[in-house]
Amino acid sequence: MRDLNIAIRSLFKRGRHNVTKIVSLSIGLAIGLVLIAKIYFEQSYDSFYPNADRIYRLTGYTSNENESKVSESVSAIVAPTMKEEVPGIEAATRLTHIGGDRNKFITSDKRRYSIGGILMADSCLFDVLPRPVLSGDPKKVLARPGYAMISRSFAEKLGGIDRAEGTVIASDNKPEMTLTIGGVFEDPPENSHLRYDVLVTLEEADDGGFLAWFGRHYLTYVLLSPGVTPETLRPAIDRMQQKHIVPQALQNAGVDRLAFFLKPIREVHTGEANIRNMTVMLAILAFALLFTAVMNYILIAISAIVNRSKEIALTKSYGASGTDIHRMTMSETLVHMILSLTLAVLLILACRDTVEGLLNVSLAALFFSKGAFILSGICAIVFFVTGFVPGMLFARIPVASAFRNFKENQRHWKQGLLFMEFTASALLVSLLIVIGEQHRHMLNSDPGYSYDRLAYCAVTDLDSTARTMLTDEIEKLPEVEQVSSCIRLPFGQMPGGAAMLPGTDQTCFEIADHFRVGDGFLALMEIPVVEGRSFTEEVSHSNEIMVSRSFVDRMKDFADWPDGAVGKRISITGHEQRDFTICGVYENYRIGSLAGNLDDRPSVMLYGRQDRRIPSRYLLVKFRRMTAQAVEKADSRLQELMPDAELELTLYSSRIAGLYESSRMLWIYVTIGGLITVIISLIGLIGYTNDEINRRRKEIAIRKINGASVRTILRIFLGDILRITLPAALLGCGISYFVSEYWQRQFAEKVPQNPLFFIAGGLSVCIIVTACVVYRTWKVANENPVNNLKSE
Structure with missing residues (x-):
C-alpha cells in the first residue's frame, strides 16, 4: 500500500512523462481491446446453444x-x-x-x-x-x-x-x-x-x-x-x-x-473465407496497436531512468533490494494501468455510436460475454510487460555508477524499441495502401454492363397492371432515359438450372438462370449482343431465349453448331416450358461480385414483360444524368403513383459499393489503427530525440564552434535515426507483403502486388520520421553554442 501511495503522489512529477505514458497506453488499449473483443465475437457465433457441439x-x-x-x-x-x-x-x-x-x-x-x-x-x-x-x-x-x-x-x-x-x-x-x-x-x-x-x-x-x-x-x-x-x-x-x-x-x-x-454449426459463420481473413487482419492490427503502445510505454519509462537514477540510488543505499525496486515499479505501473483502462473505457463510451457503427455490433455484445475473460488476460499481460521490463532495468542500476555514463548504457534499449514501433507503423501503412488499391480495383472494375446512371426499385408485390402503369409513367419523366424490369439483378445470386438438348434427358451443364427480363433490358444495361438479335418485345408469350457467349462455348462439347447458335433449340430446366429457340447471344457479364461470390456459370435469359406467374421483382430506371434532383423527382413520382406501396429507388452504384463493404470497413480499421500506431511511435521518437539532444548538447556546441553548419548537425541526428528507420521500414513492408497476399486470396480478381505500394508505405514512414526529427532538432542546431556550454 505504501508503494501505491508513493506512485499516486508521483503521478505529476517532472521528468517522468507519466501523462504521456498513460494517454498513449490508454489509446492503444481502447482500440486494441475493441478489436480483440470483435475477434472473439466473430469466433463465438452460435456458441450460445446449449448443445452447440452436437448441432450440425x-x-x-x-x-x-x-x-x-x-x-x-x-x-x-x-x-x-x-x-x-x-x-x-x-x-x-x-x-x-x-x-x-x-x-x-x-x-x-x-x-x-x-x-x-x-x-x-x-x-x-x-x-x-x-x-x-x-x-x-x-x-x-x-x-x-x-x-x-x-x-x-x-x-x-x-x-x-x-x-x-x-x-x-x-x-x-x-x-x-x-x-x-x-x-x-x-x-x-x-x-x-x-x-x-x-x-x-x-x-x-x-x-x-x-x-x-x-x-x-x-x-x-x-x-x-x-x-x-x-x-x-x-x-x-x-x-x-x-x-x-x-x-x-x-x-x-x-x-x-x-x-x-x-x-x-460453430463453423457456419467462422468458416466463411471473408470472416477468416477479416479475423486474421484484425488480429494483426490489434497486436500491432497493443505492441506499439506497450513498447512506447517502456521506451518512455527507460528515458526517465536518467532523471530517476539519483532517487533509485538513494533508495538502494538505504537497503532496498532488487525485489523492492521491482515492487515499487510494478505498483507505479498498476496505478498507470488503472488510469489507462479508465481513460480507455471513457474513450470507448464517448465514441460508442462510432464503434458500434463500424463494427456492426453493440458494446454490450462485445464486452459483456465470456470474451471479457480474454480481455482481462490481455490487460494482465500488458501490465506485466510494462511493469517488469522497466523494473528489471531500474533494479540493475548500481549505486556507485548511478551518475556515470548511464545515458549511453540505455541507448540501445531505446533504439531497439523504436525499431519495433517503426516496423509496426510500416506494416500498417503499407497494408493500408494495398487494401485501398484492392477496394478501388473492385469498385471500379468493369462488370460487363453499365450502371453509373442506373437505379432500381423493388416492385415484387405489385400486380402486372400496376407495374405497367409505373413503367409508362416513370418513362415520361424528362430526366429518365429508359425503364425496364427484371426478376434478378446481375450482382445477386442467380438460381441454378440445367441446359439440355431437346428430346434428351441428359444434362449438358449447369447454367445461371436470369429468368425473365423486360423491354430493352440489354440496351438499358449496355450489354452488347454479339450474335443474332434481342428479344421480340411487347408480346404476351415468347419461346425465345438469349444465351451468353460462354454458353455457346460450353455447348461445343455437346452439339455441333457450325453456323452459330442463333435459331437452335435448347431445353432449360426449372421452367414450365422447357424448349426454347435461341434468338441471340450476348457478351459475358459479371454475375455476383469479386468479393468471393463470383458466378462463372454460363447464363441465359428469357423475355417476359409482365409475367403473371413470376412477376418482375425490380423496376430499372436509367437517368439521362444521374443527379440528386433527378432521383428525388423519380422517387416523388413513385410515391405519388403508389402511395401505399412505400416504393423507393436505390442507386445501383451504392449497392455495388455495398458488396465490397467488408474491404472498405477493413480499410477504415487499418486507417485508424495505422494512424494511432504512427502517432504513438512519434511520441516515442520525440522522447528519444529529446534525450539525445540533452545528452549531446556539449558535442553539438563544440561542433558548431569548430565550424559545423546546421545541415551537418541535422545530418548527425538523422543518420542516427535512419539507421533504425530504414531496416524497420523494410521489415514492416516485407511482413505486409505476405499479410496482404493472404488477405487477397478471398477475391476473384486481385490487384497486382506492385512493389511501389510497399515502397510508398515504407517511404511514408521514413518521411514522417525525418520531419519529426528535423522539427525537434532544428532549434538546438540553431542555438548559440556558448549557451549550451554554460549549461554544462
Whole structure:
C-alpha cells in the first residue's frame, strides 16, 4: 500500500512523462481491446446453444465430369429421412428465409411495424436450435398453418408478451398473408447466423419419388446424440443415399455423385473465407496497436531512468533490494494501468455510436460475454510487460555508477524499441495502401454492363397492371432515359438450372438462370449482343431465349453448331416450358461480385414483360444524368403513383459499393489503427530525440564552434535515426507483403502486388520520421553554442 501511495503522489512529477505514458497506453488499449473483443465475437457465433457441439448443418455435394458444387442447403426430404433411418440423429429440422431485409407487418388497427427476418420452419426447429420460450408451444404453433411465433422485441412493439399472443398481423407487402400470433420466444443473440423475428409454418412442397432428393432446397440442421460424431454416422448416411438415390435419378439430374456432409454449426459463420481473413487482419492490427503502445510505454519509462537514477540510488543505499525496486515499479505501473483502462473505457463510451457503427455490433455484445475473460488476460499481460521490463532495468542500476555514463548504457534499449514501433507503423501503412488499391480495383472494375446512371426499385408485390402503369409513367419523366424490369439483378445470386438438348434427358451443364427480363433490358444495361438479335418485345408469350457467349462455348462439347447458335433449340430446366429457340447471344457479364461470390456459370435469359406467374421483382430506371434532383423527382413520382406501396429507388452504384463493404470497413480499421500506431511511435521518437539532444548538447556546441553548419548537425541526428528507420521500414513492408497476399486470396480478381505500394508505405514512414526529427532538432542546431556550454 505504501508503494501505491508513493506512485499516486508521483503521478505529476517532472521528468517522468507519466501523462504521456498513460494517454498513449490508454489509446492503444481502447482500440486494441475493441478489436480483440470483435475477434472473439466473430469466433463465438452460435456458441450460445446449449448443445452447440452436437448441432450440425447439412451441406450437399454434387459433381459430374465437368464441375463439382457444394451447397449450403439440401432437399426437403433429407431431414425427415435422416431422422428416421440414421441412428445417432436425435432431431432434425428444415427452414428457409422468406421476405427481404425490410419486412413490415400491419395490425388490425393499421399500425405498421418493421421487423427483421422471417423464417418458415417445421415444428422440430426448437428441438435442434432451441430458444427460451416466453409463451405458447412452438411445436403446436409451427404445425398450424396461419399461426406464427414472434420474438420478444416484436412482442414489445405490439404492447408486451401478454397482449401479443392472439393478435392477428398481416404482411404489409402481402396483405393476403395473415398470421395469428401463437407464442413468443427470446430474440436470437447478435452472434447468431440465423436472425429472425417471425417463425411461420413450413409449407410442405416435396416432390415424390426420386426427384424429391433433387427438389426444393432448405437449410437443414441436425442434433446428434451424445457421443456421436459425423465420422461414426458416415456409413449410415451412405446406406441412406444408396437406398433412395438410384443411378437413374442421378443421370436424370445430370449428376454423377450426390453426397451429404455435416458441418458444425460453430463453423457456419467462422468458416466463411471473408470472416477468416477479416479475423486474421484484425488480429494483426490489434497486436500491432497493443505492441506499439506497450513498447512506447517502456521506451518512455527507460528515458526517465536518467532523471530517476539519483532517487533509485538513494533508495538502494538505504537497503532496498532488487525485489523492492521491482515492487515499487510494478505498483507505479498498476496505478498507470488503472488510469489507462479508465481513460480507455471513457474513450470507448464517448465514441460508442462510432464503434458500434463500424463494427456492426453493440458494446454490450462485445464486452459483456465470456470474451471479457480474454480481455482481462490481455490487460494482465500488458501490465506485466510494462511493469517488469522497466523494473528489471531500474533494479540493475548500481549505486556507485548511478551518475556515470548511464545515458549511453540505455541507448540501445531505446533504439531497439523504436525499431519495433517503426516496423509496426510500416506494416500498417503499407497494408493500408494495398487494401485501398484492392477496394478501388473492385469498385471500379468493369462488370460487363453499365450502371453509373442506373437505379432500381423493388416492385415484387405489385400486380402486372400496376407495374405497367409505373413503367409508362416513370418513362415520361424528362430526366429518365429508359425503364425496364427484371426478376434478378446481375450482382445477386442467380438460381441454378440445367441446359439440355431437346428430346434428351441428359444434362449438358449447369447454367445461371436470369429468368425473365423486360423491354430493352440489354440496351438499358449496355450489354452488347454479339450474335443474332434481342428479344421480340411487347408480346404476351415468347419461346425465345438469349444465351451468353460462354454458353455457346460450353455447348461445343455437346452439339455441333457450325453456323452459330442463333435459331437452335435448347431445353432449360426449372421452367414450365422447357424448349426454347435461341434468338441471340450476348457478351459475358459479371454475375455476383469479386468479393468471393463470383458466378462463372454460363447464363441465359428469357423475355417476359409482365409475367403473371413470376412477376418482375425490380423496376430499372436509367437517368439521362444521374443527379440528386433527378432521383428525388423519380422517387416523388413513385410515391405519388403508389402511395401505399412505400416504393423507393436505390442507386445501383451504392449497392455495388455495398458488396465490397467488408474491404472498405477493413480499410477504415487499418486507417485508424495505422494512424494511432504512427502517432504513438512519434511520441516515442520525440522522447528519444529529446534525450539525445540533452545528452549531446556539449558535442553539438563544440561542433558548431569548430565550424559545423546546421545541415551537418541535422545530418548527425538523422543518420542516427535512419539507421533504425530504414531496416524497420523494410521489415514492416516485407511482413505486409505476405499479410496482404493472404488477405487477397478471398477475391476473384486481385490487384497486382506492385512493389511501389510497399515502397510508398515504407517511404511514408521514413518521411514522417525525418520531419519529426528535423522539427525537434532544428532549434538546438540553431542555438548559440556558448549557451549550451554554460549549461554544462
